[in-house]
Amino acid sequence: MRRSVAIIGTRGYPSYYGGFETAVRHLAPYLARNGWDVTVYGRAGAVRLDDPTREKLVTSRNTPGLETKSLSTMSHGLTATVDAIVRKHDVALIMNVANGFWLPLLWIRGIPSVVNVDGIEWDRQKWGRVAKNVFKAGAAFTARFATRLVYDAIAISERWERDFHRGGDFIPYGGTKAASVDPGDGLLKRQYVLLVARFVPENTVPQFLKAVELLPDEVQVVIVGSSGYGGELENQTQALVDERPNVRWEGHVSDDARLFGLWQNAGVYFHGHSVGGTNPALVQAMMCGAPTLALDTIYNREVLGDTGQFTSSDPHEIASAIMRLLNDDSERERLSKLTAERAIDYYSWEGVLAKYEESLITALKGWRS
Template sequence: MPAPLSIAMIGTRGVPAAYGGFETAVEEIGGRLAERGHEVTVYCRGSVHRAQRYHGMRLVHLPALPVKQAETLSHTALSTLHAMAHRPDVAFVFNAANAPFLPLLRVRGVPTALHMDGLEWRRAKWSGRGRDYYRWAEGRGVRTADALIADAPGIADYYRAEFGVPTELLRYGAPILEHDASPSSALRKYDLQPDGFHLVVARFEPENHVREIVDGYRRSAARLPLVVVGSAPYGAAYTAEIQRIADDDSRIRLLGGVYEQSQLDDLYRHAHTYLHGHSVGGTNPSLLRAMGAGTAVIAYDVDFNRETLNETGWFFQDADGVVAALTDVEAHIEAVRAAATSGQRRARTAFRWDEVADGYEALARDLVAGRTIHPLAKLLRRQVVERVDA
C-alpha cells in the first residue's frame, strides 16, 4: 500500500467552506484525502471557527490584510512561509494570483500544483493594474508550477492555446439534493412556495450578470417571483443599480446573503428555475448545486456553462434573452421538468467528488515521484532536497 503523503492546501479562505468554490473544493477534496490517511494541512483566514482539526484536516489559521488588493496575497505569503518551514510532500496552491510564491516552495523542494481557476483578469472588478497583475501572474504560474489544474475543458483549451502547456482537468463535484415536496424552514422564513419562484445565487459583480437578470425579469410578465441571494463586498454602485431596478417591482425579492447551507440548499431544491449569470469562471459550484438539486437552469450563454449543462436548459446573453427564457419556462412546465431531471442525472454521473479526490491524490503522487511540466525542475528539486537534507 502506498505511503500516506503530507499535503498542503494554500491560497483560499480555508474551511469550513462558507464563501466560494475554492473553499468548497478544499473541504470536499481535503476531507476525502484525510480519510484515506494523508496528512492534509489547510491554511485558513477570516474564519470564526478556530478549531485545529476539521473533517480530519489540520487547520492553520493565519492573518491577512483586510484590503481587496492585498488580502489574498498577504495571507498566501504567510502560508507559504509556514509551509516552507514544515516542508510538506506536495502543495496545492489555489488561484493564479498566488503564482509569485511558488518559487519559494521550490526553494524547499516542495512540488507544487497551481489551480488556475477561471480567467480572473477578465473580471470587471479589477482595474487596469489588477488585470495586468493577473495576466502577469498567469504567465508566472505557467513558468513555475510543476502542474496546472483546470476545472473546465475551456480553461484547459485556453492554456494549451495561449501558453502551449498541458493542464490537469480536475472538475468540481455536485452535491445531490433529493427533492422534498414539503415546505421547509427556509421557505417559511421567506414566505415562498415549493416550485413557486425563480432563484439567483451570485455575488453582485458585472461578470455575473445579476443586473441583466433582474432587469430582464422586471420587463417580463413572469408569474412566479424572483428571489435573489447575494451581495457585493466591493461593489456598492453595482449593488445600488440592482436595488434601484428591484425597487420598481414587488415581484423581486433581494434576500442578501444566506449563509446557512441548509437554508440555501432548500432554496435551490424548491426553485422552479435557477438563473445563472456567471460568465468568467470555469465549472461553477453554484451551477452544479442547482443541477444536483434537480432544478432547471437558465444560464448565461458561454462555453463553460453550455459544457457543464451538456446543452440542456435555456441560455441568454442580455436582458431580452432573460425575458424570452422566463416566458418559455413558465409556459412549458413539462420541458422544465425534463431539463431538471436531465441536469440532475448529469450531476450524478459527471461531477462526483470521490472521483475528483481520486484525481488530486493521483496528481499528488505523480508530483512527489518527480513528474513536472518543466523538464529542468526535477533535477533542480533533487539538488534542493539533497542540500536541505544534508
C-alpha cells in the first residue's frame, strides 16, 4: 500500500534557500522513488519548477502566508498544515519548531508527525525577546505533540533531553561528492579565503568582515551570502568590496556547481556559525575538501572532529589563524584530505535519507499500533 507524506516548513521543492531546502531536494525524490506519495509545501516564487533535476513524482504545493521576517514561517506552516489535513496525508514531516503550534491540529486528525527541531532558535541573536519566546513555546508544543523528533546533532539532542525530556532520532545533514570544478574568475587555487553564510550576527559575519580588513591587501577573499532582506551587514560588505579590489561578494549562490567549485579550491574556508547543530554548509564544505577554520563551538567540533582548525570570534585571532593556514601548504592539504574522508564516512546522503524514511515508518507504525 502506498503511503503519503506531507513535508511542511520549507520554502518548497525544489528550492535552494537553506539547509532545510537542501535536505528536501534530496529527501523528496528519494521517498517518491521508494513508493511514497510525496507532497512538499512551499511558497509562491520560491520554487524552481523548471529545474532540470526536479523529480516529477514529487508534488509541489504552495499555500499562502505573510511574507515578513517574523511571520512567514508560522503563517505558511499553518496554511500548509490545514491543507495537509484536508488531503488526509498519512504522516507529516515538519521542519522547524516554529510550526510546533500547529501539531495539535495534526494530532486531533490522527496524522502522526516527525519534526526536525533545527537548532536552538531561542538562543539566536537575530531574534528579539518576543520571537525567542515564540520559538521556545513552539518547542514546548513540539515536545508535547510531535510523534517523533529528529535532531541533526548529538549536542542538540542532549539539550532537548535536558530541557524538554524528549529523546529522538539523530539524523545529520548530508553532503554531495562532486566532480572537480575550477574556481574561475581569476581566483588562485588554495590561495583565497571563503565565507559562505547567511548574514546574521550569530554566523560571526561582522567579526569576519573586520578580520578581512586586517588581512594583507593582496589576499583574495570571496564572500557568499546575504540576509535576504538587506541591512547593515550588506552595507558593510559592499563598503569592504568598494575599498579592497581583492574582495568579492557574490551574494546568494544557488548554482551548486559554482558553490562546490569555490569550496573545492579555497585556501581557507571560514565557518563562523555559533548556534545550530550539524550545519549543512559545513558538511558540504567538508565533502568538497575545503581546509576549514571554524568558530570554536560544541557543534562545529562535533562535526569536524580533528579535521579542522578552530578560533574564537575575535577579529584579530580570526585574521591570524587565516594567515597561518594560508602560509602552510602542507597543513592545508592535510586538512583537505581529512575533512573529505570524514564527510564520506559520517555525512553521506544515502545514510541520511534512509534514516529519515525509517523515522517516518516508525512514526506511522507507532501511531497505528
